[in-house]
Amino acid sequence: MLLFVxxxxxxxxxxxxxxxxxxxxxxxxxxxxxxxxxxxxxxxVGAYFAATFTAWTGHFVGGVLLxxxxxxxxxxxxxxxxxxxxxxxxxxxxxxxxxxxILFFNELVRLIWGPAxxxxxxxxxxxxxxxxxxxxxxxxYRLSIIxxxxxxxxxxxxxxxxxxIGMLIRAGASNREMISxxxxxxxxxxxxxxxVGAALAGLAGLMQAAILTAQIGMGENILILxxxxxxxxxxxxxxxxxxxxxxxxxxxxxxxxxxxxxxxxALSPAAAATAAPALSSMLIYLxxxxxLVVRPAGLFPAxxxx
Amino acid sequence: xxxxxxxxxxxVALLLLMxxxxxxxxxxxxxxxxxxxxxxxxxxxxxxxxxNLIMGYGGMVSFGHAAYLGIGGYMVGILAYEGILSxxxxxxxxxxxxxxxxxxxxxxxxxTRGVYFIMITLAFGQMIYYVGVSLNRYGAxxxxxxxxxxxxxxxxxxxxxxxxxxxxxxxxxxxxxLTWRLVNSRFGMAIRGARSNDRRMHAIGFPTFRYRLTCFxxxxxxxxxxxxxxxxxxxxxxxxxxxxxxxxxxxxxxVLGGMGSLFGPLIGxxxxxxxxxxxxxxTEYWQIIFGPMLLAIVLFARxxxxxxxxxxxxx
Amino acid sequence: xxxxxxxxxxxxxxxxxVIASEGVxxxxxxxxxHAIIGPNGAGKTxxxxxxxxxxxxxxxxxxxxxxxxxxLPTHQRSAIGMARSFQITSxxxxxxxxxxxxxxxxxxxxxxxxxxTPARSERALxxxxxxxxxxxxxxxxGNVVVADLSHGEHRQIEIAMALATRPRLLLLxxxxxxxxxxxxxxxxxxxxxxxxxxxxxxxxxxMEAVFALADRISVLVYGRVIATGTPAAIxxxxxxxxxxxxxxxxxxxxx
Ligand SMILES: Nc1ncnc2c1ncn2[C@@H]1O[C@H](COP(=O)(O)OP(=O)(O)O)[C@@H](O)[C@H]1O
Ligand SMILES: [Mg+2]
Numbered sequence: 001m002l003l004f005v006x007x008x009x010x011x012x013x014x015x016x017x018x019x020x021x022x023x024x025x026x027x028x029x030x031x032x033x034x035x036x037x038x039x040x041x042x043x044x045v046g047a048y049f050a051a052t053f054t055a056w057t058g059h060f061v062g063g064v065l066l067x068x069x070x071x072x073x074x075x076x077x078x079x080x081x082x083x084x085x086x087x088x089x090x091x092x093x094x095x096x097x098x099x100x101x102i103l104f105f106n107e108l109v110r111l112i113w114g115p116a117x118x119x120x121x122x123x124x125x126x127x128x129x130x131x132x133x134x135x136x137x138x139x140x141y142r143l144s145i146i147x148x149x150x151x152x153x154x155x156x157x158x159x160x161x162x163x164x165i166g167m168l169i170r171a172g173a174s175n176r177e178m179i180s181x182x183x184x185x186x187x188x189x190x191x192x193x194x195x196v197g198a199a200l201a202g203l204a205g206l207m208q209a210a211i212l213t214a215q216i217g218m219g220e221n222i223l224i225l226x227x228x229x230x231x232x233x234x235x236x237x238x239x240x241x242x243x244x245x246x247x248x249x250x251x252x253x254x255x256x257x258x259x260x261x262x263x264x265x266a267l268s269p270a271a272a273a274t275a276a277p278a279l280s281s282m283l284i285y286l287x288x289x290x291x292l293v294v295r296p297a298g299l300f301p302a303x304x305x306x
Numbered sequence: 307x308x309x310x311x312x313x314x315x316x317x318v319a320l321l322l323l324m325x326x327x328x329x330x331x332x333x334x335x336x337x338x339x340x341x342x343x344x345x346x347x348x349x350x351x352x353x354x355x356x357x358n359l360i361m362g363y364g365g366m367v368s369f370g371h372a373a374y375l376g377i378g379g380y381m382v383g384i385l386a387y388e389g390i391l392s393x394x395x396x397x398x399x400x401x402x403x404x405x406x407x408x409x410x411x412x413x414x415x416x417x418t419r420g421v422y423f424i425m426i427t428l429a430f431g432q433m434i435y436y437v438g439v440s441l442n443r444y445g446a447x448x449x450x451x452x453x454x455x456x457x458x459x460x461x462x463x464x465x466x467x468x469x470x471x472x473x474x475x476x477x478x479x480x481x482x483x484l485t486w487r488l489v490n491s492r493f494g495m496a497i498r499g500a501r502s503n504d505r506r507m508h509a510i511g512f513p514t515f516r517y518r519l520t521c522f523x524x525x526x527x528x529x530x531x532x533x534x535x536x537x538x539x540x541x542x543x544x545x546x547x548x549x550x551x552x553x554x555x556x557x558x559x560x561v562l563g564g565m566g567s568l569f570g571p572l573i574g575x576x577x578x579x580x581x582x583x584x585x586x587x588x589t590e591y592w593q594i595i596f597g598p599m600l601l602a603i604v605l606f607a608r609x610x611x612x613x614x615x616x617x618x619x620x621x
Numbered sequence: 622x623x624x625x626x627x628x629x630x631x632x633x634x635x636x637x638x639v640i641a642s643e644g645v646x647x648x649x650x651x652x653x654x655h656a657i658i659g660p661n662g663a664g665k666t667x668x669x670x671x672x673x674x675x676x677x678x679x680x681x682x683x684x685x686x687x688x689x690x691x692x693l694p695t696h697q698r699s700a701i702g703m704a705r706s707f708q709i710t711s712x713x714x715x716x717x718x719x720x721x722x723x724x725x726x727x728x729x730x731x732x733x734x735x736x737x738t739p740a741r742s743e744r745a746l747x748x749x750x751x752x753x754x755x756x757x758x759x760x761x762x763g764n765v766v767v768a769d770l771s772h773g774e775h776r777q778i779e780i781a782m783a784l785a786t787r788p789r790l791l792l793l794x795x796x797x798x799x800x801x802x803x804x805x806x807x808x809x810x811x812x813x814x815x816x817x818x819x820x821x822x823x824x825x826x827x828m829e830a831v832f833a834l835a836d837r838i839s840v841l842v843y844g845r846v847i848a849t850g851t852p853a854a855i856x857x858x859x860x861x862x863x864x865x866x867x868x869x870x871x872x873x874x875x876x
Contacts, residue, residue: 035421037554085605091421092367093604096561099554100600107593224432224550227425235421277440285433289414292426296417492740496733499724502713509673509711510786511699511728520734 005136007257008250013142015249016149020204021222022229022241023156024197030236031169032190034083035091037098039201039226040219041105042078046071046202047209047218048109051118060123067206068199075198079191087190106216117215120206145207152203153242160238169193225252228288234298244299248284255283314615318569321576325475329468341467342539347579348474349535354559354571355481356528361557362566363489364521365501369424370411370431371556374526376438376548377404378533383450383543393456393464397534404530405523407434412522416515431553438545449544456538464538474535478572481528486568488524497521558600564612573611625684626651626790626820627672632681634667634844641667642678643844649790654812654821656831659841660865665824666708668841669794672822673705674698685790699728704788706779708795708824712767718778719763722750725785753785754778757811773804780811791821797830809833832856840865 025039049070054063082101086094122141129137160166168189205219212218229248233240260276267275291299325348332341353375360366381400390396415426444450455464464470488494499507500514507514537543546552555578563574581599585592607614627649634642641664649655657665670676672683674695682691690698713721723746727733730745740746754760757777762770767778776796783791796812797805809830815821816834825831831838832852839849842864848855855861 029421035424082601089604091424092557092561093608095367095369095424095554096558097601097604099551099558100597100604102551102554102597103593103600104597107591107597111591111594220549220551221432224429228429231422231425231429274443277442278437281436281440282433285429288426288429292414292417296422487737487739490739490741491737492727492733492735492743492746494736495720495724495727495740498716499713502715503711505675506707506711506713506782507724507728508675508695509699509705509707510725510782511696512724512733513694513696517733 002136003257005133006138007254009132009138009142009146011250011253012246013145013149013249014253015246016146016153017204017207018222018225018229018249019153019242019245020149020200020207022226022233022245023153023238024200025226026230026233026236026238026241027169027193028197029230031193032083032087034086035094035098036083037095037223038078038101038105039197040223041102042071042075042198042201043205043208043219043222044109044214044216045074045105046199046205047120047214048113048118049202050206051120051209051214052113054120060126064206068202071202072195072199075202076191076195078198079194083194084187084190102220109216113214115216117213118209119213120209122210141210148203149207152200156200156238157242165189225284228284230298232288232291232298234300237298237300240298240300248287251287252280252284256280259283312616314612317573317615321569321573329471333468338467341471343579343583345467345471345474345539346536347575348471348478349532349539350556350559350579351572351575352474352478352481352535353529353532354556354563354575355478355485356525356532357556358560358565358567358571359485359488359528360521360525361560362570363494363501364497364518366416366518366522367424367427367557368415368522368525369428369550369553369557370434371427371525371529372550372552373411373431373434373548374404374408374529375533375536375552376434376543376545377407378530378535379537379543379547380438380441380444380450380533381530382456382534382537383452384444386452386454386456387444387450391454391457393458393462396456397531400534401527401530404533405527408523408526408530409519412519412526416518416522428550428553431548432550435545435548435550438548445544447545449542449546452537452541452543455541456534470539474539477531477535481531482568482572484528489568493517493520560610562603562610564610564616567610567612567616570610570612577611624651625649626686627822628684629668629672630682630684632668632671632683633679634664634671634676635679640664640844642671642681645681645841645844645846647839647846647849649820649822650836652820653836654816654823654834656823656825656835656838657841658825658828658831658838658865663841664844665841666794669705669792669822669824672698672792673703696728699786699788702787702789703792704783704786704790705792706776706783706794706796708798710772710775710779712775712778712782714766714768716767717763718754718759718765718767718770719747719750721767721778722753722781722785723747725782726750726753729786749787750785753781756784757781758807773800776800776804776808784815789820791815791819793821793823793825795824795826797825797827805830 021039021043025036028034028036046067049067050064053066054060057063057066078101082097086097126141126144128140130140130143132138160169225248229244230241232248233244259280260272263272263276263279325344328344329341332338353371357368357371360368378400381403382396385396385399411427411430415423415430418426439447458464462469462473464473489498496512496514496517499512500518504514536547559574559578560571561574562577563572564570581596582592585595625648629645629647632642632645645668659665667676671678674693682689684690685701685703713724726746726749727740751760751763754763757780759774759777759781762774770778780796797808800808805827812834823831823834835852837849838852838855840847840855840861847864848858848861850858
């Protein structure tokens with residue numbers, strides 16, 4: 001039971017992290033119809049910025065805020081320099097160009113920060129455990145990830161659903177012409193949306209960096225999970241991304257933790273020990289495949305996104 | 307199909323001549339590295355040619371194609387590790403497994419279109435990668451060393467580097483020839499039609515799914531063969547060859563050379579690996595140049611090298 | 622009707638709030654040229670889409686040659702003899718004209734799991750394709766890439782491709798859309814010829830052409846068939862005049 005609560009919270013935390021990463025991807029796809037493989041690079045850049053700025057300032061929260069602003073600016077610069085030229089082009093073009101950006105960013109980070117990777121050191125007040133239930137302790141840091149990510153998700157939801165700019169964003173996801181008809185500066189909106197997506201990715205990256213480390217290529221594997229999330233959720237749908245992210249986070253984490261035991265019920269211990277790692281790493285992809293068979297456009301296909 | 311004396315054909319002819327003479331050059335200069343590099347180029351060109359079949363002719367942008375390199379390679383590695391060295395067993399099994407996995411992935415992925423297809427093949431490719439990582443018995447992350455190359459009972463000595471090179475070259479030429487027959491056959495016309503306008507294909511009476519799926523399986527199988535060769539070439543197989551960024555490399559090779567052109571993938575593979583050699587000679591941080599180059603290619607030279615040579619622009 | 626080649630019963634299709642087909646009932650007799658007219662947005666293209674299986678109706682049934690085909694996939698409907706042309710040209714733009722039409726022939730010449738013989742040198746595919754091109758008056762355009770053709774020529778190829786599938790029933794969705802008067806006149810002549818060999822369901826805005834060609838006309842307004850009858854009967858039908866023909870000055874002028 002104790003273990004289960006911990007694993008559940010870990011899964012929730014991982015799912016929320018995935019959401020932060022997937023939100024930018026799905027927004028950019030929904031609004032600009034752009035596939036951005038380099039989204040994982042922004043995740044990495046956020047982590048390196050945070051490690052650098054917290055070390056410089058000697059202040060965790062200050063460093064993190066600086067890192068977010070810096071990632072936002074990098075994102076906006078990338079949009080202005082590169083992405084802008086890709087709108088309206090073939091998806092294969094997006095894939096190739098942003099693949100080029102991944103190579104560029106990996107190498108740039110290696111040039112600036114070196115190949116070794118960096119630690120993001122937590123302040124003492126985060127580096128403790130709290131008693132969440134009588135007798136059940138949980139990492140303060142992971143708990144704050146959950147809280148912050150939930151707050152961001154709520155904020156994002158309110159912005160998209162309640163504000164004028166959110167209305168434009170939703171309109172963009174289903175009706176590109178409408179925005180221009182309203183006389184809104186569409187270029188500025190796109191740059192802004194891309195920047196916010198970058199900052200969210202950066203936030204996810206720096207959160208993860210304190211648990212693992214900031215490393216070159218750290219965004220590449222988790223990016224694919226973010227893709228799985230938006231495939232399951234329905235491309236372009238923030239709500240779908242949220243639900244799918246939590247779902248994927250829980251399945252992946254809880255599956256890895258408990259699948260070996262479950263398999264032991266059915267298989268010999270030796271067979272279970274061999275099969276469990278392979279099966280648990282395949283689990284979410286299998287889930288994705290099943291969902292795809294039932295709903296080829298994901299759980300919450302955004303209107304007009306296909 | 308009369309070969310004309312165009313710039314493009316001259317380049318292709320020179321390229322083939324160069325490939326034929328590589329072992330001679332290596333022998334004369336005593337440079338084994340060149341032979342090894344070109345063996346790698348030839349093998350990857352087989353993989354790229356197979357990707358071009360689905361991507362260039364069939365319009366299926368598969369972002370998980372490197373998975374079959376790994377599947378072919380792992381079949382050789384695992385069978386060798388378990389003591390089965392005969393190529394007559396290893397190779398057919400490797401191709402069979404590649405085909406089966408391509409069938410299952412295609413069956414699920416080809417139900418979707420466009421970006422969905424790209425992302426889903428990406429995800430399945432990465433799933434295969436993680437399966438490789440979880441193979442604890444076979445080296446997991448670190449990979450598996452292959453101590454003995456596939457054994458063809460005196461018919462073919464793959465350990466002789468020159469023999470191995472020419473064998474790979476032969477298979478590359480066979481692959482290109484096969485692709486040529488294929489894309490011009492009824493099957494090929496059906497595949498091209500499905501890329502061009504799938505809706506119309508259905509309207510005139512084509513059940514395109516089965517043709518696209520078959521094409522997907524053929525391409526996966528050929529790429530599995532490339533994996534078999536790659537494992538024999540490097541005497542080693544690890545999950546790294548299946549990472550999605552390797553699939554990205556394959557796509558880059560195809561586009562760099564020219565999509566939907568017969569020799570484009572070969573040209574692209576040579577150009578890709580040559581660029582890597584040249585740029586990394588200039589700076590250790592060569593990808594800082596190569597990355598933006600990709601962006602430039604997308605923006606300014608969408609037909610790839612083949613398109614530039616032929617002087618035509620593709621949409 | 623006993624010898625109806627195509628019979629549609631109670632076909633209904635909604636797109637959200639829009640009702641594109643509402644209880645559509647329609648008979649097309651063997652050998653007849655049946656025209657469907659109606660204002661833009663009436664649901665004509667959607668009806669064709671349901672007939673060919675590209676759009677699934679919400680309810681209702683479709684019978685072709687006595688067989689219930691409501692659930693049959695598009696390619697099988699083509700196999701049993703239904704062929705359509707598209708209102709918005711839908712061709713293989715990157716291929717030559719002859720390749721386009723030959724593909725339509727190939728679809729009906731056995732399966733395409735033939736991997737070795739070059740399809741472009743198969744007489745069995747090229748000759749019928751060339752014949753279909755000749756039929757629509759584009760015999761000399763075979764080697765041109767479709768993207769390089771004029772709009773009027775695209776419309777011709779649309780019909781040639783439908784013919785190349787050797788159909789029993791032709792579903793033509795505004796074949797004259799965007800054509801000049803000369804091209805239209807030529808197409809009317811072609812349709813008059815085709816009428817002798819094929820059963821045709823024709824959607825067309827050119828009233829002169831419709832009234833000259835059709836054996837019967839159905840009028841579709843807001844997804845509903847408000848009248849079906851001979852051209853003479855439709856011309857004087859008060860409901861039709863009120864709902865549709867009233868706006869069509871040309872027809873009343875000619876009437
Ligand atoms: N895929 C679709 N989604 C939503 N509405 C559609 C779709 N296709 C057609 N409609 C609507 O259905 C109605 C009928 O359209 P259509 O069949 O194209 O009319 P017509 O061919 O008679 O001009 C129109 O109001 C159109 O906007
Ligand atoms: Mg219409």
